[in-house]
Amino acid sequence: MNLAYWFVGWRQISNNIRPIYTPEDLKGIKLRVPASPAREALFKNLGANPTPLSFGELFSALQQGVVDGQENPVYVLEQNSFKDVQKYLSKTNHVVSLYQIVFSKSKWDSYPQDVQDALRKAALQVADESWQITEDLEAEVYEKIKGSVEINEADLDSFKDAAMPIYELPDFVDSIGEDLINDVLVTLGRK
Template sequence: MSRSTTVLLGAALSAAVALAASAQTTLRFAHTQPTGDTHHLAAVRMAELVAQATGGALRISIHPAGELGNDPAILEGVRLGTIDIGQTGNPFYTRFEPKLNALDIPFLFASHEHVYRVVDGEVGSGLLAELEKHRLKGLAFWEIGFRKITNSRRPIVTPADLQGLKIRTTPNPAHVEAFRLWGANPTPMAFTEVYLALETRAVDGQENPLNIIRSNRFHEVQRHLSFTDHAYTVSIVSMNLARFRALPEAQQKALVDAAREAAIYQRRLNREQEGQDLAAIKAAGVEVVERVDTEAFRRLALEPVKAAYVAQHGAALVDAILALR
């Protein structure tokens, strides 16, 4: 092979590499959970699936643990386009799309299976479509789960035990009103601030599922855990709508398919890890109350919170959810 031919081949190879690099797109995915949480593991799985489906042309870089901001900041970043993809709990979406507040009505969901029938079907598709008027493309519903109450003061068995306790809640109106009805002092707060608030006793307690409690080490700064299971919370993975629409159709499909497959993966992880999560919480010395008077909690909150939602948004969505029990 002549020297000139070698030079030409080398130049062609360099050009091909440069072209491949320029054709590769990287999307930034932000969330507030630590790397040990199932949300992060699901994000990693989604990134792997997208890379596989697109032959590496579309990649996702993951920014966990509030690296790009707290939940409201991440969501605003996705709407503005400074962040490509974000994952956060439904309560933060209800700030600008109140219709989604139906999903957070206490005791509305009967089981995990009931939730999945709702969010994976026509009802869920319709709710994700509502996000488009807010410059978001809803990709999939992931899972936060059935919420339980922890606190540093006393065991919670009935609503009366919550009297006067300062409980960190999401900013969702359904959550805030439910805890007010139960006699607590609901205190909305950014998730990234919760551990310090619990540690310094700025608040007495918080409410989240077992996996969130363990992965965020809340059990280190709380003494009591109660299985109230008072509400189920979805998390939503969404993308900047303009950024999504600018991608080739095949890459759009790869993103949606991967987000939905990662949802199934995350749910499975949550079920498999529940026993380990509870064991770790107990091992830390937390007193666990598994037999809670949930009917008393339901009786005080379900109908008033549901009625407030229906008065603002009508009964159609709530009825559709209840019909899938």
């Protein structure tokens, strides 16, 4: 039972090769991605060389040049000292990171209606507040790291346009689900 989504930030790209303004700038960059068929397909389609790697290995992989860059919310860059081993941070907003507030169906059904209503209300309130909290945190982090890395604004429309073909790739569709993809495309006005 999904009650709400908690916003934890837009994912950005950091690397040691060059600023990323458009997907063309990703060509040839070895980019650490989570082991996810969808994420690998996205970055392969955008022109990067997606390299699945566990998060625990990421700092040393960046430090040793095993990968050129990574993609995470900006506070992850700061909290994990990736800013110490990366030259460029590009604001691509290519994926929104969300956590789900969930219950198992059986547990949810065991609660009386008034408890369900209170939990749903609290979850939605926390989810709404998470947007402002995360945006404030991101602004603080950008201010804190601006002397450590070169920060640039990417051309978001070029990323949106370049990402559209991914919605037809079998690996992506199979890992995300056709119904969810259709819902997203309708929401984005792309279908």
